[in-house]
Amino acid sequence: METLLGASQVTKRFGGLVALSNFELEIPERSITSLIGPNGAGKTTFFNLVTGFYQPDEGEITFRGRRIDGLTADRITRQGISRTYQNIRLFANMTALENVLVGLHPRLRSSWMGAVLGTGATRREEAWAYREAREILAFCGLRGKGDVLARNLPYGDQRRLEVARALASQPKLLLLDEPTAGMNPRETEEMTRFIRRLRDELGITIFLIEHDMRVVMGISERVTVLDYGQKIAEGPPREIQNNPRVIEAYLGRGAAEALEEAVVSAGSAGAAGPGGHAGAGAR
Amino acid sequence: MGERFRAALRPAVVVGLVGGVMALLLSLVGMVNAFAGRPIITGVLSMGHTLLFLTALVTGMIAARRVLHASRGAGRPVALPGAALAGLASGFPLAVLVLVGQVVNLRAVLQNANPVLYGLLTFGRDPGAGLPQLVLAGALVGSLGGALTLLPGRVSQAVVAGLGTMLLTGLFAELLQGILWDLGVPAATTRLFMVQKGLTVAGALVTGAAGALVQAVWASQTPKVRRRLDALPPERRRRVNVALAAVGLAIVLWLPQVLGSFLSYVLVLVGLYVLMGLGLNLEVGWAGLLDLGFVAFFAIGAYTLAILTSPETGWLALTFWQALPVAVLVALIAGVILGVPVLGIRGDYLAIATLGFGEIVRLLVGSDWLRPLTGGSQGIAHIPRPVLGNIALIGPQQIYYLVVAGCIIVWFVATRLRNSRLGRAWMAMREDEDVAQAMGINLVQTKLLAYGLGAGFAGVAGAIFAAMIGSVFPHSFQLIISINVLALIIVGGMGSIPGVFVGALFLVAMPELLREFTEYRLFMYGGLLIAMMLLRPQGLWPEPTVRLELAESEEPEVPARVTAATSPGQGD
Numbered sequence: 001m002e003t004l005l006g007a008s009q010v011t012k013r014f015g016g017l018v019a020l021s022n023f024e025l026e027i028p029e030r031s032i033t034s035l036i037g038p039n040g041a042g043k044t045t046f047f048n049l050v051t052g053f054y055q056p057d058e059g060e061i062t063f064r065g066r067r068i069d070g071l072t073a074d075r076i077t078r079q080g081i082s083r084t085y086q087n088i089r090l091f092a093n094m095t096a097l098e099n100v101l102v103g104l105h106p107r108l109r110s111s112w113m114g115a116v117l118g119t120g121a122t123r124r125e126e127a128w129a130y131r132e133a134r135e136i137l138a139f140c141g142l143r144g145k146g147d148v149l150a151r152n153l154p155y156g157d158q159r160r161l162e163v164a165r166a167l168a169s170q171p172k173l174l175l176l177d178e179p180t181a182g183m184n185p186r187e188t189e190e191m192t193r194f195i196r197r198l199r200d201e202l203g204i205t206i207f208l209i210e211h212d213m214r215v216v217m218g219i220s221e222r223v224t225v226l227d228y229g230q231k232i233a234e235g236p237p238r239e240i241q242n243n244p245r246v247i248e249a250y251l252g253r254g255a256a257e258a259l260e261e262a263v264v265s266a267g268s269a270g271a272a273g274p275g276g277h278a279g280a281g282a283r
Numbered sequence: 284m285g286e287r288f289r290a291a292l293r294p295a296v297v298v299g300l301v302g303g304v305m306a307l308l309l310s311l312v313g314m315v316n317a318f319a320g321r322p323i324i325t326g327v328l329s330m331g332h333t334l335l336f337l338t339a340l341v342t343g344m345i346a347a348r349r350v351l352h353a354s355r356g357a358g359r360p361v362a363l364p365g366a367a368l369a370g371l372a373s374g375f376p377l378a379v380l381v382l383v384g385q386v387v388n389l390r391a392v393l394q395n396a397n398p399v400l401y402g403l404l405t406f407g408r409d410p411g412a413g414l415p416q417l418v419l420a421g422a423l424v425g426s427l428g429g430a431l432t433l434l435p436g437r438v439s440q441a442v443v444a445g446l447g448t449m450l451l452t453g454l455f456a457e458l459l460q461g462i463l464w465d466l467g468v469p470a471a472t473t474r475l476f477m478v479q480k481g482l483t484v485a486g487a488l489v490t491g492a493a494g495a496l497v498q499a500v501w502a503s504q505t506p507k508v509r510r511r512l513d514a515l516p517p518e519r520r521r522r523v524n525v526a527l528a529a530v531g532l533a534i535v536l537w538l539p540q541v542l543g544s545f546l547s548y549v550l551v552l553v554g555l556y557v558l559m560g561l562g563l564n565l566e567v568g569w570a571g572l573l574d575l576g577f578v579a580f581f582a583i584g585a586y587t588l589a590i591l592t593s594p595e596t597g598w599l600a601l602t603f604w605q606a607l608p609v610a611v612l613v614a615l616i617a618g619v620i621l622g623v624p625v626l627g628i629r630g631d632y633l634a635i636a637t638l639g640f641g642e643i644v645r646l647l648v649g650s651d652w653l654r655p656l657t658g659g660s661q662g663i664a665h666i667p668r669p670v671l672g673n674i675a676l677i678g679p680q681q682i683y684y685l686v687v688a689g690c691i692i693v694w695f696v697a698t699r700l701r702n703s704r705l706g707r708a709w710m711a712m713r714e715d716e717d718v719a720q721a722m723g724i725n726l727v728q729t730k731l732l733a734y735g736l737g738a739g740f741a742g743v744a745g746a747i748f749a750a751m752i753g754s755v756f757p758h759s760f761q762l763i764i765s766i767n768v769l770a771l772i773i774v775g776g777m778g779s780i781p782g783v784f785v786g787a788l789f790l791v792a793m794p795e796l797l798r799e800f801t802e803y804r805l806f807m808y809g810g811l812l813i814a815m816m817l818l819r820p821q822g823l824w825p826e827p828t829v830r831l832e833l834a835e836s837e838e839p840e841v842p843a844r845v846t847a848a849t850s851p852g853q854g855d
Contacts, residue, residue: 051721077723091714094707101704102711106723108704112732115703116696122703129704169723 004029004173004205005050005081010059010069012045012229019045020229022059027173032199032206034216034237037226038249043209044086046226047175051083052076063173078106082171084162086178086209090150096161097146100133103168133168140164140194156187160194167198174198176208180215188212192219217241225249288361294349295365299372299425302342306335307376310404313395314803319403321797322481323453330454331403335377339421342373343428351432363429370425374418377404381414437502441495448494453482455796458546465541535687539680548679549795551751554686555744556791559768560775560783561697562740567769568778568826569706570733571713573634575765576641579621580614580738582760584745586648587613589663589755590656596663603669607746614742615735617644622734626727629716641765649757662756669750682751689743697780700736709733710778767791770808774815776822785824 005027012020020042027033035043048054052073061069114122140160180188198204210216223240225233227249319331346369347362389396405413431439456477476486539547566572590596591606625636648657669676700706708729711719749755775786794800
């Protein structure tokens with residue numbers, strides 16, 4: 001299996017604070033990989049580095065064998081990376097459909113001249129874009145909500161719309177920043193199934209940040225753990241669950257020893273939950 | 284009961300006193316005096332008094348609403364006395380002013396606290412008789428305001444429409460008489476309703492009733508008509524729309540014949556501001572790029588046309604039509620050039636940077652350095668008039684058609700742009716620049732196109748302006764034009780195309796028609812903008828939310844390629 005996204009020796013500093021240090025990562029094509037770690041560990045920083053919001057101070061990031069660090073965010077998107085945000089960042093005063101249409105932007109060609117003159121090519125392209133946007137909305141379970149302003153959508157729909165907008169650019173790699181944050185267990189379950197579908201049906205490689213361990217353990221094939229900007233563990237979910245350094249990072253040294261037993265059993269219960277390894281099995 | 288009654292009325296007194304202070308302010312800045320010379324109903328009511336009554340009316344409306352809110356159920360019976368009380372209270376500060384004015388000479392400090400004002404406030408009587416009348420009038424108008432709040436919406440809308448119609452016809456009676464004369468209405472008939480500068484009592488009643496009636500019929504019939512239109516098959520609905528547009532266009536084209544030179548000139552000004560407004564709306568309303576130096580592009584359009592056409596500069600002496608596209612192009616390029624240095628600047632900083640650009644252009648065209656090209660502070664004169672066929676477009680009545688044509692073209696372009704890929708990119712950028720970039724939008728290109736196209740629109744306005752006036756001076760391109768354009772798109776509704784037209788009519792035509800306004804223009808702007816932001820932040824005619832998903836999916840639903848059962852969110 002080929003490596004889709006690679007990071008080597010990536011370091012990012014903010015003033016004196018080292019947010020990410022010598023980070024190494026390889027994400028294989030068509031995999032689902034999770035990035036976990038306590039708050040402030042540098043997870044979102046890495047997302048921002050990959051998508052061009054930040055530039056790394058050292059190291060390089062490659063996508064499909066080509067370097068993408070140093071590129072602007074729009075060019076990285078055009079290469080086939082797309083993302084959602086931890087705190088929802090929809091275009092609040094545009095409708096759901098318009099949000100998806102903006103997502104389609106890199107796949108459209110028409111110029112402003114064409115739009116003003118109303119050329120046939122532009123009209124055909126716009127008609128196609130509207131059809132495509134409606135289909136994407138329907139695929140994400142938002143059929144019939146296209147004309148609602150994004151800010152008026154319920155929370156769960158806003159999360160879904162962010163995914164719909166990200167899908168519109170037909171990414172090879174989709175970065176999801178806490179896709180189930182703030183969701184109730186049922187919504188979380190739906191979102192988990194939906195993410196797996198994105199990989200299974202559309203062949204999109206998924207890379208997600210997540211705090212809900214049940215989601216992480218249930219969905220990912222590989223987990224990478226960050227703490228204070230350093231990678232402290234990497235491997236399949238089962239190994240990570242039992243890794244003492246991970247438990248320590250999450251709970252502190254003393255508590256880790258005391259609670260180890262309880263955490264391990266709770267974690268494995270989660271992993272054995274609904275659809276535990278269906279993703280891996282589907283391949 | 285008594286205690287509750289008093290508690291409910293307390294807010295009314297507070298609102299009333301605030302209204303009174305407002306009335307006091309309007310009097311002391313001299314507006315009441317200035318407008319007293321403008322009758323609404325000749326011999327009965329002047330615009331000066333109307334200002335005070337409007338204050339009392341609004342005070343009554345607000346007080347009634349406050350009382351209803353505060354009394355929690357004690358409600359309606361208390362609200363009307365509350366409004367009356369507020370109206371009464373709003374008269375007190377004025378009464379105090381008059382009384383103090385009898386003893387102390389306030390004129391040394393407050394220029395407008397003079398006998399003329401006192402005379403107006405006491406209706407020409409001595410204070411003993413006049414002041415009770417003033418306070419009582421306040422109470423009466425206040426209760427009218429309260430009644431408007433309490434009455435069902437339809438009734439109060441009709442009353443407001445009636446009063447508004449009466450007010451406007453009275454205010455513009457002189458202009459209307461001219462128009463009616465041109466239309467061939469006999470002077471004897473007109474004389475029944477209007478005399479010289481105001482309405483007669485009969486005229487006031489008729490216009491008031493007519494306004495109320497039209498509003499009532501409109502309110503009751505519009506939904507029905509709309510339903511009937513919606514029920515029509517698309518093909519016929521389209522035909523109806525085309526017919527309506529044709530009628531509208533015919534009226535627009537016919538207007539200058541009736542309106543005469545002065546009103547046509549006012550409409551030309553409105554049109555020029557519409558052109559600029561559409562341009563700035565593109566930058567600020569859609570792309571979210573605040574621009575306080577917009578007049579620069581207007582100036583560049585005007586100067587380019589002047590330089591290319593005027594024999595004074597001795598350059599090319601092109602005709603208007605040859606120079607117009609060049610002027611637009613130069614303005615467009617100037618927009619792009621301005622855009623480059625401010626690409627990385629956002630928000631407040633951007634406003635200041637663009638402000639600087641506006642001033643730079645004004646100072647440059649007036650500078651000695653560019654004198655050979657722009658004529659320095661003397662500007663450029665002898666700009667030839669546009670010639671169409673063998674008709675020279677000389678007066679405002681002819682330039683009007685040029686402006687209308689410009690507005691239609693620019694409106695068309697703006698509408699097309701708004702619904703295009705570029706328009707969506709602008710709006711995404713306005714909403715969240717970083718995320719827009721992460722959606723694959725090239726910010727540099729998108730921003731420069733916004734500056735360029737917006738500036739191009741202003742260039743059209745500038746070129747027409749130069750050709751209409753026949754000369755250009757640095758003095759014509761002050762910062763106030765940028766502020767006017769920004770204010771009109773805010774009042775009309777940010778991002779809204781019809782809002783630009785409404786805002787321009789409101790902020791450009793009104794001050795031109797009410798010459799007495801000129802002195803208070805900025806004062807009114809300030810008050811109006813604050814009131815708008817508090818009461819109607821979306822503007823007079825906000826941008827409608829486009830309904831596109833359902834509107835176009837009249838074809839059978841998306842085939843079952845994607846089944847609903849498997850998508851998330853369908854479980855409920």
